[in-house]
Amino acid sequence: MSGKPRLHYVNARGRMEPIRWLLAAAGVEFEEAFLETKDDLKKLQTNGDLLFQQVPMVEIDGMKMVQTRAILSYIAGKYNLYGKDLKERALIDMYVEGLADLNELITSNFFQPADKKEEHLATVMDKATTRYFPVYEKVLKGHGQDFLVGNKLSRADVQLLEIILLVEESKPDILAKFPLLQSFKAKTSNIPNIKKFLQPGSQRKLPLQEKDIPRLMQIFH
Amino acid sequence: MAGKPKLHYTCGRGKMESIRWLLAAAGVEFEEQFIETNEHLEKLRNGGSLLFQQVPLVEIDGMKMVQTRAILNYIAGKYNLYGKDLKERAWIDMYVEGTTDLMGMIMQLPLQSAEMREKNLALIIERAKTRYFPVYEKALKDHGHDYLVGNKFSWADIQLLEAILMVEECKPDILSAFPQLQAFKGRISNIPTIKKFLQPGSQRKPPADDKYIANVRKIFNI
Numbered sequence: 203m204s205g206k207p208r209l210h211y212v213n214a215r216g217r218m219e220p221i222r223w224l225l226a227a228a229g230v231e232f233e234e235a236f237l238e239t240k241d242d243l244k245k246l247q248t249n250g251d252l253l254f255q256q257v258p259m260v261e262i263d264g265m266k267m268v269q270t271r272a273i274l275s276y277i278a279g280k281y282n283l284y285g286k287d288l289k290e291r292a293l294i295d296m297y298v299e300g301l302a303d304l305n306e307l308i309t310s311n312f313f314q315p316a317d318k319k320e321e322h323l324a325t326v327m328d329k330a331t332t333r334y335f336p337v338y339e340k341v342l343k344g345h346g347q348d349f350l351v352g353n354k355l356s357r358a359d360v361q362l363l364e365i366i367l368l369v370e371e372s373k374p375d376i377l378a379k380f381p382l383l384q385s386f387k388a389k390t391s392n393i394p395n396i397k398k399f400l401q402p403g404s405q406r407k408l409p410l411q412e413k414d415i416p417r418l419m420q421i422f423h
Numbered sequence: 424m425a426g427k428p429k430l431h432y433t434c435g436r437g438k439m440e441s442i443r444w445l446l447a448a449a450g451v452e453f454e455e456q457f458i459e460t461n462e463h464l465e466k467l468r469n470g471g472s473l474l475f476q477q478v479p480l481v482e483i484d485g486m487k488m489v490q491t492r493a494i495l496n497y498i499a500g501k502y503n504l505y506g507k508d509l510k511e512r513a514w515i516d517m518y519v520e521g522t523t524d525l526m527g528m529i530m531q532l533p534l535q536s537a538e539m540r541e542k543n544l545a546l547i548i549e550r551a552k553t554r555y556f557p558v559y560e561k562a563l564k565d566h567g568h569d570y571l572v573g574n575k576f577s578w579a580d581i582q583l584l585e586a587i588l589m590v591e592e593c594k595p596d597i598l599s600a601f602p603q604l605q606a607f608k609g610r611i612s613n614i615p616t617i618k619k620f621l622q623p624g625s626q627r628k629p630p631a632d633d634k635y636i637a638n639v640r641k642i643f644n645i
Contacts, residue, residue, distance in 0.1 A: 254521050255554055265513060271492065272516035279509045288500045292486060295493030300475050333476055 207232040208261040215407045217270045218258045226399035227360040228281035240421050278357040290352045297358040301365045304334045330369050335380050342382040348389055363390045371409055428453040431480040435635050436628045438491045439479045447620035448581045449502035461642050499578040511573045518579040522586040525555045529589050533631040551590045556601050559583055563603040584611045
């Protein structure tokens with residue numbers, strides 16, 4: 203038994219990707235068991251490995267953890283990426299939840315009807331530049347520090363970088379009006395653990411392709 | 424200045440209800456400012472109080488907190504309802520996320536067409552009976568304690584009671600196959616702060632009716 207966390211999910215970003223990012227940023231090596239067929243999921247379900255019959259599931263420290271937020275909170279707490287006290291935690295949570303909302307908006311684009319996709323994407327990009335990114339730009343401007351909370355790397359920074367890169371995949375110039383987010387992106391990408399994760403061959407997953415959707419849907423439905 | 428937390432939301436359950444439950448269970452008195460019009464919401468937005476232009480907003484300990492989970496996490500942590508260590512926290516988080524998913528499904532119902540509502544109601548009942556309630560039934564049976572985690576009252580217990588009552592509003596006999604949950608419901612409902620919150624006249628909100636939903640649509644432009 204390796205003692206490394208073991209991630210159970212499909213070979214795609216989905217709801218597991220923020221967990222991969224956080225473990226990588228914390229410098230924690232992890233293994234992955236990919237669900238390739240519906241039977242793979244059924245097997246986990248009948249074995250009683252999935253508390254609510256769902257993935258993500260992460261085997262970590264003797265627990266079979268489920269529920270993305272629970273898993274992220276545990277990892278952040280364990281590896282000191284969750285602030286130093288309740289108030290820092292509160293700020294981190296607010297920032298992280300905002301990013302999670304933006305992430306949902308982006309990933310929901312795949313499930314829009316074909317004739318609505320372009321319009322939906324435009325709305326999402328608009329929200330990114332008017333509702334979300336200005337918040338983080340302002341936070342960084344307000345204290346002038348490298349990290350969002352408490353002058354120290356936290357899960358909020360890791361997730362902000364993840365989302366910036368995700369949005370850039372749809373609109374490469376999305377940070378044009380956000381100079382502090384641009385330098386945040388550069389600095390945070392250069393943190394050794396994160397730099398390593400951003401290299402080809404890491405466990406970071408590729409963007410979802412249209413052709414993958416039927417296969418993935420078949421596993422879950 | 425009162426020093427009491429101040430909640431900004433519509434006069435209905437929505438995403439604020441779990442926050443009301445948690446504060447009430449912790450014995451924390453709170454004030455509420457109800458948003459009745461789109462103008463009121465826009466005023467909050469333009470005033471810069473809403474970090475992401477959204478409610479719930481809770482003014483607490485000098486912060487203008489938004490994002491339901493952030494608010495709930497903070498209250499649970501502050502009032503010692505979040506377990507004694509990381510692992511107990513992990514279990515509480517898992518249990519809470521499960522009930523959040525279940526209650527989230529119920530929350531959507533009033534906004535759906537009659538046809539979708541009927542279909543989803545059946546799905547909710549099925550999920551409650553086969554996916555969610557068995558988990559909590561088993562947890563209580565396995566350790567035989569009064570509370571879900573660490574033999575101590577926590578956020579997980581409060582949210583489970585909230586979820587049970589919400590599902591019972593959909594199907595009154597939903598707990599017929601869950602004796603542990605029936606006993607749990609009885610016990611937790613009798614905790615003095617919770618008993619008080621369950622009485623008429625408390626700040627607990629009723630289920631959404633058509634009039635409320637029509638107003639919500641106007642306020643939020645949906």
